[in-house]
Amino acid sequence: MVKLDPIIAVKDVLSSSRWYEELFGLKSKHGGSNFAVLQDESGETVICLHEWGSHNHPSMTDPTILPGNGLxxxxxxxxxxxxxxxxxEMEVQIIQDTHLNTNSNRLEFSIKDLxxxxxxxxxxxxxxx
Known part of the structure; x- marks a missing residue:
């Protein structure tokens, strides 16, 4: 079995954690000021949040680089x-409104996080x- 647990670098782990928890109904199972693991109701990890510069991960050292370029x-x-x-309700800026994705044949919309x-x-x- 192979499973991906995406980890993204964020400026403020606690604020970002609250944002993802509120929007998606996730729960923080490992929280703190420099790392959080957010899981769904079944206990499956959905996303991890990592503070920029903590733990010396090479791809998470420079917060001036555009976050998520290519992602x-x-x-x-x-x-x-x-x-x-x-x-x-959260007044999240909608980048692309709800539309039918003709590739998946499903509705989708797009936003940006904090x-x-x-x-x-x-x-x-x-x-x-």
Whole structure:
């Protein structure tokens, strides 16, 4: 088995953790001021947040580099409408409004998080080949 636990560098782990928890209904299972592990209701890790410069990770030392260049955080969810409503309630800036993605044939919308990471949120689906 192989599983990806994405770790992104953020300016303020506590603020970013609260933001992701509120938007996606995640829970922090390992929290602190320099690292957080956010999990869904089943205990599955969804995303980890790491403070810039902590622990000397080579790709997380320079916060002046544009965060997420070449990266899309693509969240597939069975709770699409609720998350879309929560984004509006939180007054999250919508970068691309809800539309039909003709590749997946699912609804999606896109936002940026507190650090400028580009996030697309889509109705849950499995890739078809």
């Amino acid at each position: 899309i955080l693509y969240f597939k969810t069975t709770d699409f409408e609720s998350i879309r409503g929560k984004a509006e 650090d400028g990471y580009y996030i697309s949120i889509t109705e849950y689906h499995n890739y078809q080949g």
